[in-house]
Amino acid sequence: MTSVDFSTTLGNSWFPSPIFTASGCASSGRELAQFFALHDIGGVVTKSVMNKARTGRQTPRMAETPSGMLNSIGLQGPGIDAFIAKDIPYLIEEKARIIVSIAGETIEEYSTLARKLRGVAGISAIEVNISCPNVENRGLVFACDADASRRVIDGVRRTIGGELPIIAKLSPDVTDLVSIAKGVVDAGADALSLINTVLGMVINLETMRPHLGGKTGGLSGPAIRPIAVRAVYQVHEAMPSVPILGMGGISSGRDALEFIAAGASAVSVGTASFGNPTALISIQKELKELLAIKGFTSLRDAVGFAHRDQAVD
Amino acid sequence: MGQINKNAVQINATLISNKRIGQYHQLIINIGDLAIDCKPGNFVAISVGGDSSRMILRRAFAISRTSISATFGGTMELIVAAHGQGSRWLCEQSEGVSLDVVVPLGTAFGIPTESLPVLLVGGGYGSAPLFGLAEVLNARGCRVDMLLGASTGTKIYAPMEGKRAVNSLRIFTEDGSMGQMGRVTDPIPDLIADLNIAVIYSCGPMPMLAAINAITSKVGVVHQAAVEEAMACGVGICMTCVVPVADSIGAISMVRSCIDGPVMDGALVQWDKVGRAL
Numbered sequence: 001m002t003s004v005d006f007s008t009t010l011g012n013s014w015f016p017s018p019i020f021t022a023s024g025c026a027s028s029g030r031e032l033a034q035f036f037a038l039h040d041i042g043g044v045v046t047k048s049v050m051n052k053a054r055t056g057r058q059t060p061r062m063a064e065t066p067s068g069m070l071n072s073i074g075l076q077g078p079g080i081d082a083f084i085a086k087d088i089p090y091l092i093e094e095k096a097r098i099i100v101s102i103a104g105e106t107i108e109e110y111s112t113l114a115r116k117l118r119g120v121a122g123i124s125a126i127e128v129n130i131s132c133p134n135v136e137n138r139g140l141v142f143a144c145d146a147d148a149s150r151r152v153i154d155g156v157r158r159t160i161g162g163e164l165p166i167i168a169k170l171s172p173d174v175t176d177l178v179s180i181a182k183g184v185v186d187a188g189a190d191a192l193s194l195i196n197t198v199l200g201m202v203i204n205l206e207t208m209r210p211h212l213g214g215k216t217g218g219l220s221g222p223a224i225r226p227i228a229v230r231a232v233y234q235v236h237e238a239m240p241s242v243p244i245l246g247m248g249g250i251s252s253g254r255d256a257l258e259f260i261a262a263g264a265s266a267v268s269v270g271t272a273s274f275g276n277p278t279a280l281i282s283i284q285k286e287l288k289e290l291l292a293i294k295g296f297t298s299l300r301d302a303v304g305f306a307h308r309d310q311a312v313d
Numbered sequence: 314m315g316q317i318n319k320n321a322v323q324i325n326a327t328l329i330s331n332k333r334i335g336q337y338h339q340l341i342i343n344i345g346d347l348a349i350d351c352k353p354g355n356f357v358a359i360s361v362g363g364d365s366s367r368m369i370l371r372r373a374f375a376i377s378r379t380s381i382s383a384t385f386g387g388t389m390e391l392i393v394a395a396h397g398q399g400s401r402w403l404c405e406q407s408e409g410v411s412l413d414v415v416v417p418l419g420t421a422f423g424i425p426t427e428s429l430p431v432l433l434v435g436g437g438y439g440s441a442p443l444f445g446l447a448e449v450l451n452a453r454g455c456r457v458d459m460l461l462g463a464s465t466g467t468k469i470y471a472p473m474e475g476k477r478a479v480n481s482l483r484i485f486t487e488d489g490s491m492g493q494m495g496r497v498t499d500p501i502p503d504l505i506a507d508l509n510i511a512v513i514y515s516c517g518p519m520p521m522l523a524a525i526n527a528i529t530s531k532v533g534v535v536h537q538a539a540v541e542e543a544m545a546c547g548v549g550i551c552m553t554c555v556v557p558v559a560d561s562i563g564a565i566s567m568v569r570s571c572i573d574g575p576v577m578d579g580a581l582v583q584w585d586k587v588g589r590a591l
Contacts (some may be wrong), residue, residue, distance in 0.1 A: 024552075025551070030317050030549075031572070033317075033319075034319065034321055034548075047424075048554075055567050055591040056555070058541075058589050059542055059543070061544055061552070062551065064369070067367040067369060068369065071545070071551065073552045073553065076552055173390055213590070271369065275369045276323075277546075290437075
């Protein structure tokens with residue numbers, strides 16, 4: 001089998017592999033490190049961290065659904081100061097490439113987070129999560145509003161300066177994803193994470209009430225994969241030069257290649273790790289083999305392949 | 314912080330026996346030398362439904378017992394109630410089938426360093442890991458008494474051989490169909506006084522654990538409770554299985570029952586806040 005150049009870039013950061021954890025599905029890496037070496041994958045996207053420690057929502061926080069699950073965590077986390085003090089040094093020691101995901105309740109909070117991360121060494125990129133569905137007020141899902149999205153990214157860009165790539169994580173729960181994507185790119189995002197979970201609900205028929213403590217939750221897993229592939233395809237079509245970190249139900253090398261063909265330069269594996277702690281490693285291996293079988297010598301040649309004109313017979 | 318789940322391994326393990334015992338299934342799974350690392354209170358996460366399944370999450374089961382035999386090497390026993398789709402699938406598997414398991418997971422019951430009188434309290438099939446625990450405590454020289462409770466007699470799990478390690482076993486059912494009619498928590502205050510109980514080990518539904526803790530908190534008896542909360546991953550990454558717990562200075566946080574549990578210090582769990590926002 002020919003060797004495949006598996007490396008990729010997001011903004012000006014280079015990664016040896018296009019396979020990443022998904023924010024919120026790997027905590028800060030320690031738990032998965034029991035099952036594989038964190039430097040063997042493209043990178044760790046840490047769980048979205050806020051300025052202050054946060055306890056999150058009440059239980060039940062999850063419901064399995066056909067080929068998917070709802071989660072309703074509510075951004076539980078240690079707060080940025082504890083995260084920088086404890087988690088970043090650990091990941092650096094493990095030689096992991098780090099993408100820090102941040103979340104805020106206000107535009108100012110995102111800027112505060114960016115300011116605290118600006119001087120931290122060893123970070124490859126910042127993912128700005130403006131699309132977590134598990135917030136009390138749907139009006140606070142910045143990614144559902146083009147102007148709010150733009151202002152968050154603008155604030156982070158101004159604070160961070162020009163060096164560290166900014167990846168804006170967007171929601172599929174919008175009418176015109178492309179216009180929101182264009183807005184955040186105009187505001188200074190170097191790349192896009194597509195997609196966050198899809199807002200959903202399960203009714204518990206024993207109690208006849210919403211099953212989750214937070215009533216609604218984010219749907220993830222293979223159930224949302226076609227939505228995610230569509231989102232990646234539409235945004236890549238509109239902005240082919242903007243790198244996309246694709247995610248949504250990826251659980252095999254085949255799934256990953258769908259995202260890459262649709263236009264993703266890299267992919268995040270989230271819910272699959274819940275069912276299989278070594279999913280990232282097997283997906284990475286399968287993708288590499290699949291690219292070789294399809295005759296690609298470089299991952300980059302496959303990015304956006306689905307958009308190319310059919311070869312003339 | 315120590316390494317998380319430092320003994321946990323993902324392996325394909327052979328199901329070597331699947332027997333129906335009343336309402337439950339007893340599964341014996343060959344896990345080789347990993348059985349040595351499995352302590353009472355640890356659990357296992359198993360893939361269910363096969364490769365094409367629409368069930369994407371593992372199912373977590375308490376390890377009820379382990380053994381090392383010349384014929385099979387190391388094995389673990391699980392007692393499974395075929396409640397939902399996943400557990401039903403598992404109970405339908407025949408001997409010889411290979412299962413994708415991650416084992417051992419979680420924080421086990423703490424075993425006293427000296428021989429103390431202890432009480433084990435189980436609700437429903439939550440009693441399963443208590444029999445393996447009883448053997449370990451018995452070997453430590455502890456006097457072990459046990460209470461089992463359920464809504465009805467068919468939901469009591471009490472294997473004959475399990476009774477060897479206990480000094481006494483009393484059964485309570487809410488409908489009186491087995492043992493005494495009443496709740497398993499009814500006799501606890503008297504037993505604590507009569508037997509000078511130092512530690513209560515409990516496993517079962519959360520309301521039962523909370524009721525036990527209401528008793529132990531009054532008399533200062535140590536309560537090691539194996540809590541129950543829905544888990545998506547079992548390995549600490551999904552943050553769904555959290556329980557409100559106080560730290561040494563009284564600050565309450567949501568703690569993962571898969572990593573910092575399932576066995577927790579009952580005195581620190583905020584039982585009145587379970588299922589509520591903090």
